[in-house]
Amino acid sequence: MPDVAQPSGTGPRPLRVAVVGAGPAGIYAAEALAAQDDVPVAVDLIDRLPTPFGLVRHGIAPDHRKMRALRETLHHTLDHERVRFVGNVEVGLDLSIAELRRHVDAVVYTYGAAGDRALGVPGEELPGSLAATDVVAWYCGHPDADRARVEEAVARARDVVVVGVGNVALDVARVLVRSPAELDPTEMPQHVLDALAAAPVERVTVLGRRGPAQATFTTQELRELGHLADATVLVDPADLTDPGDDALAAGDRHVARNLAVLHEYAAHTAEPGRPVVRLRFHARPVRLLGTDRVTGVEVERTTVDADGRATGTGELDVVPADLVVRSVGYRGHPLPGLPLDGGTVPHRAGRVLREGEISPGEYVAGWIKRGPTGVVGTNKHDARETVASLLADAATERLHTGGDPDDLVRALQARGAQPVLLADWRAIDAAEVALGATRGRDRTTLHERAALLAAVRAAAVPGVALDRGTADSTP
Ligand SMILES: Cc1cc2nc3c(=O)[nH]c(=O)nc-3n(C[C@H](O)[C@H](O)[C@H](O)COP(=O)(O)OP(=O)(O)OC[C@H]3O[C@@H](n4cnc5c(N)ncnc54)[C@H](O)[C@@H]3O)c2cc1C
Known part of the structure; x- marks a missing residue:
């Protein structure tokens, strides 16, 4: 002790x-x-x-x-x-x-x-609609993650809509289309790696309510999307034609850099059989569609005024979705x-x-x-x-x-x-490193409280086998 x-x-x-x-x-x-x-x-x-x-x-x-x-x-x-x-x-x-x-x-x-922020639109509570907090907690192995709910949705996720254009939205989009080889060296628990490898993701649409000049993602995160092994990032050139954006870019290097990267992406074309991440701007979700579970997102086109406020134009369309992830802030x-x-x-x-x-x-x-x-x-x-x-x-x-x-x-x-205490945390740390080593990784996250506390107990009583909770914490 x-x-x-x-x-x-x-x-x-x-x-x-x-x-x-x-x-x-x-x-x-x-x-x-x-x-x-x-x-x-x-x-x-x-x-x-x-x-x-x-x-x-x-x-x-x-x-x-x-x-x-x-x-x-x-x-x-x-x-x-x-x-x-x-x-x-x-x-x-x-x-x-x-x-x-x-x-x-x-x-x-x-x-x-x-805590997560809600979109405040009808249909948000349908199965298949998740907060980014749920998805992030799951793929990071947080002990309180609702694993069953997230995995049920990820297993069906052919068409994904991510609402929000901050770094967390891009994290979620990127993780969903990363290849197994790209994710394998990470600390993700094995069951997360397995679920992501099996996910049928073909299209991820990232929706920004306002224009590209108002997006809050960093240029580094945006650029990273362009280097994915197994996915192509697309932008509709029509989203990049607002003269107001050029004016903003002239006075803001962050905006200028983001727009330059987005213009590169606008020249990309989809390739058959390769998943796409489509960044859409001026697109406000109006409601989530579906009866038993989410099937799509009704989106309204917006215009952005000089103060950066978005106003709906009444022009509607539907983006199909088996999984909707809202990433509109923490609370x-x-x-x-x-x-x-x-x-x-x-x-x-x-x-x-x-x-x-x-x-x-x-x-x-x-x-x-x-x-x-x-x-x-x-x-x-x-x-x-x-x-x-x-x-x-x-x-x-x-x-x-x-x-x-x-x-x-x-x-x-x-x-x-x-x-x-610190010595106990060190025991957890060592157990995660040991678990990772069994698959040639630096570390694998222990994702259950029981497994974390078992690692503490095992270190306190030498010779007691490490109880890892359920079997999926083992490699
Ligand atoms: C998804 C995501 C990705 C991010 N990625 C990056 C990145 O790549 N780079 C970057 O620089 N920043 C990133 N950030 C931002 C960064 O994580 C935050 O700035 C930072 O973690 C905030 O620190 P904090 O200590 O205030 O809160 P937290 O990091 O949330 O820490 C709060 C701690 O309080 C504990 N706690 C909560 N309630 C209680 C309680 N009642 N009693 C005791 N303990 C409690 C929690 O368990 C937690 O450990 C990211 C944020 C998010 C959400």
């Missing part, structure tokens, strides 16, 4: 801080706290999952292997002597905010914004006992506001602070701002230290929780 003692700072009584969510924002907040020398600190980095890294593990596309390697940098903070990873503990479920606050001097909420959900306003926690420079007043000892960073925007690195600056506020408060009367000195982990264990 790993030592559960709280890491100590350099002084007799470190400032105790709990960070709720071990995604990038939480890890960067822990890093900023651990790296400073003004105040001795002891940080508990709590996550509801037995694994750290948030969307770096369960969001960034598995075929973006370099990007996912960011975990190695983030891991330095987990290894820091002032930081203790406390996984498998859900704040709001395993312990309330009030209970947590009794153990620490300050709490930094970094629990992300993992924060409430944590019991914490205010939420429009999907984010109200704050002033990272200090949580309750009824407009600063709530001493409570802070917020990352997506749940500023909304679901920006890349991983954006959370670093964001977390630093929050930690600067926290440390400034620690230097004044505003942050009262004291409270219940009982150790948080011991208290959790006493009430029957099974916190996963």
